Amino acid sequence: MLQDIDLRELSQMQGNGRDFVSVYFRGEDGIESLRSRERMLRAMLEEMPDEAEHFDMSMQLVHELLEKHPVRAEGVCVFACALLDFVRGYPLSMPVPNELRVGPSPYIRPLAELQDEYQTFALVACDNSATRIFLVTNHQAELEDQIKGGVKNHVKKGGWSQKRYSRRRENQLHRYAGEVVDALAQLVNEHGLERIVLTGSEETMREIKDELPEDLAQKVVGQEAFDLNRSEGELLDAAYEAYFAEEIEFEQKLWERIKNEYQRHGLAVTGATDVLDAFRTGRVETAIVTTDAQLRGTQCRDCEWVVHGTPKTCQQCGSKSVFELDLVDVFAKQAELTSSRVEFSDPIAGLSKVGGVAALLRY
Numbered sequence: 433m434l435q436d437i438d439l440r441e442l443s444q445m446q447g448n449g450r451d452f453v454s455v456y457f458r459g460e461d462g463i464e465s466l467r468s469r470e471r472m473l474r475a476m477l478e479e480m481p482d483e484a485e486h487f488d489m490s491m492q493l494v495h496e497l498l499e500k501h502p503v504r505a506e507g508v509c510v511f512a513c514a515l516l517d518f519v520r521g522y523p524l525s526m527p528v529p530n531e532l533r534v535g536p537s538p539y540i541r542p543l544a545e546l547q548d549e550y551q552t553f554a555l556v557a558c559d560n561s562a563t564r565i566f567l568v569t570n571h572q573a574e575l576e577d578q579i580k581g582g583v584k585n586h587v588k589k590g591g592w593s594q595k596r597y598s599r600r601r602e603n604q605l606h607r608y609a610g611e612v613v614d615a616l617a618q619l620v621n622e623h624g625l626e627r628i629v630l631t632g633s634e635e636t637m638r639e640i641k642d643e644l645p646e647d648l649a650q651k652v653v654g655q656e657a658f659d660l661n662r663s664e665g666e667l668l669d670a671a672y673e674a675y676f677a678e679e680i681e682f683e684q685k686l687w688e689r690i691k692n693e694y695q696r697h698g699l700a701v702t703g704a705t706d707v708l709d710a711f712r713t714g715r716v717e718t719a720i721v722t723t724d725a726q727l728r729g730t731q732c733r734d735c736e737w738v739v740h741g742t743p744k745t746c747q748q749c750g751s752k753s754v755f756e757l758d759l760v761d762v763f764a765k766q767a768e769l770t771s772s773r774v775e776f777s778d779p780i781a782g783l784s785k786v787g788g789v790a791a792l793l794r795y
């Protein structure tokens with residue numbers, strides 16, 4: 433599953449030069465559409481005979497793997513490096529743009545973007561008769577827990593019995609909400625979830641919200657009334673709407689924080705050159721990159737130094753043996769290796785103006 437792919441492990445892999453092949457494609461015939469890209473890349477590598485040979489060997493590993501395990505998923509990604517005798521494929525439950533790249537390590541940017549976009553969250557669908565708690569990941573909802581409420585809706589009775597009835601009903605609701613919160617807390621802890629979406633009847637949601645301890649209450653990103661008789665597909669759509677709305681707000685707030693820090697010469701940097709430098713020294717706490725950012729970098733084959741931009745010689749050792757790479761991918765890997773984080777955001781005007789990337793620093 434997407435969220436289980438260990439990007440840190442992939443980030444630790446390093447070949448020499450451009451020995452790693454990374455393949456992404458959609459569905460069963462996706463690989464066919466990559467053939468022409470494969471031929472083009474092969475032709476471009478002609479001037480580096482070693483890399484051309486390793487490319488052929490690595491592509492063979494890719495094709496062998498796909499023959500052995502025919503694709504049944506929406507999307508697939510495969511990484512291969514013949515020199516390291518490494519090949520691994522991942523089925524993905526969502527389509528990915530076709531892509532074929534060579535580089536010094538697995539190209540993880542598309543996976544990092546997807547993992548950021550589709551973080552697993554808890555969905556609580558509740559009304560007074562029952563609550564279902566789902567774990568939502570990659571547009572799929574898995575039912576994790578079901579709690580019976582059995583709390584009757586208000587009925588009109590008179591006088592003394594009305595009061596007694598109300599009190600009993602309140603106690604029932606209270607107990608019921610407590611049970612829901614216990615189950616939810618367990619799920620959140622077990623999976624390290626950062627977000628909770630509440631949906632269903634107003635009264636039950638309010639009761640549950642009141643019972644949530646502070647740390648869990650802070651994770652609630654949506655609280656929308658929803659008729660639970662509607663389909664599970666509609667339920668999921670509504671949950672994602674709340675989740676994505678919060679995601680956009682979170683990205684905006686992060687950019688505001690970075691901007692404020694930067695303006696008062698605090699712990700923030702903007703632009704690819706400074707962000708790269710901060711990553712290199714392990715100072716990045718959280719970076720934000722727009723999903724449309726095209727940041728070109730150059731790596732040296734001899735000393736592995738990476739710079740922003742496309743100089744023809746290495747600025748560290750003077751070697752002329754250099755190749756281009758995607759700096760956003762470098763950032764995604766650095767984040768994995770230094771336990772920091774890259775937030776991928778939709779374009780934000782101010783952020784795009786400073787080069788599409790900025791970061792909050794640890795020190």
Ligand SMILES: [Zn+2]
Nearest residue numbers: 732735746749
């Ligand atoms: Zn160098």
